[in-house]
Amino acid sequence: QQPVQSPQAVILREGEDAVINCSSSKALYSVHWYRQKHGEAPVFLMILLKGGEQKGHDKISASFNEKKQQSSLYLTASQLSYSGTYFCGTDYTDKLIFGTGTRLQVFP
Amino acid sequence: SAVISQKPSRDICQRGTSLTIQCQVDSQVTMMFWYRQQPGQSLTLIATANQGSEATYESGFVIDKFPISRPNLTFSTLTVSNMSPEDSSIYLCSVEVLAGYGYTFGSGTRLTVV
Numbered sequence: 001q002q003p004v005q006s007p008q009a010v011i012l013r014e015g016e017d018a019v020i021n022c023s024s025s026k027a028l029y030s031v032h033w034y035r036q037k038h039g040e041a042p043v044f045l046m047i048l049l050k051g052g053e054q055k056g057h058d059k060i061s062a063s064f065n066e067k068k069q070q071s072s073l074y075l076t077a078s079q080l081s082y083s084g085t086y087f088c089g090t091d092y093t094d095k096l097i098f099g100t101g102t103r104l105q106v107f108p
Numbered sequence: 109s110a111v112i113s114q115k116p117s118r119d120i121c122q123r124g125t126s127l128t129i130q131c132q133v134d135s136q137v138t139m140m141f142w143y144r145q146q147p148g149q150s151l152t153l154i155a156t157a158n159q160g161s162e163a164t165y166e167s168g169f170v171i172d173k174f175p176i177s178r179p180n181l182t183f184s185t186l187t188v189s190n191m192s193p194e195d196s197s198i199y200l201c202s203v204e205v206l207a208g209y210g211y212t213f214g215s216g217t218r219l220t221v222v
Contacts (some may be wrong), residue, residue, distance in 0.1 A: 002150070020190070032210060041200060042151070044109070044210030087150060089211075095141065096211055098151045 001026050003090050003099035012078045012106045020073040020102045022088030031064050031071040032089035032096060035082075042087060044072075081096045110135050110205045114214030121191055121221050128129045128187045129217045131201035136181035141202040141211070142174070150202065157184045 010018050016086045030049050034042040048064035059076040083106045088099040111134040143151040155165045163176040177185045201214045
């Protein structure tokens with residue numbers, strides 16, 4: 001029951017926006033978002049709890065629709081530092097299951 | 109957030125041998141998690157380690173192949189036993205210090221089996 005992310009890959013120019021989607025076949029109680037740079041461990045970005053509240057982190061924000069069992073990550077005015085692989089994570093019974101991942105590349 | 113020291117950072121091992129990976133956390137945590145990440149893939153949960161009880165393994169992972177120890181609230185080890193080239197991967201430990209503040213990961217162990 002691994003969450004499915006789309007798209008699998010995104011290529012952007014600096015300043016462009018992107019949306020990454022995460023969809024689960026199981027009911028969601030919370031959604032995590034992480035970014036992993038090549039050769040490094042994943043780094044926590046934000047968590048969204050049941051209730052649909054949109055969270056923000058600099059120019060990165062996310063939404064959570066528990067009815068649709070989906071979450072979306074919004075990257076605004078992308079910077080070179082945004083490059084990496086983004087994973088959503090769903091917290092099933094006190095353990096984190098990662099989504100399939102979305103590779104984001106930002107070019108000057 | 110927690111700081112996790114994971115050792116070794118990388119190793120090249122002969123098939124048939126075993127490797128033990130250690131994770132030390134700078135604060136006490138109830139559960140520690142072990143993940144595997146194959147090249148270009150997502151992270152797959154191997155098992156959850158609770159102090160004082162047997163680890164809980166995910167489907168496809170068994171204790172004989174991946175024995176785990178959790179002697180106290182700040183330390184855990186994962187052993188990869190009787191290794192084959194298919195075990196070549198990155199192994200990461202992780203903790204959630206406080207609910208709602210995300211998971212913190214060790215720097216990972218890059219294992220190559222030859």
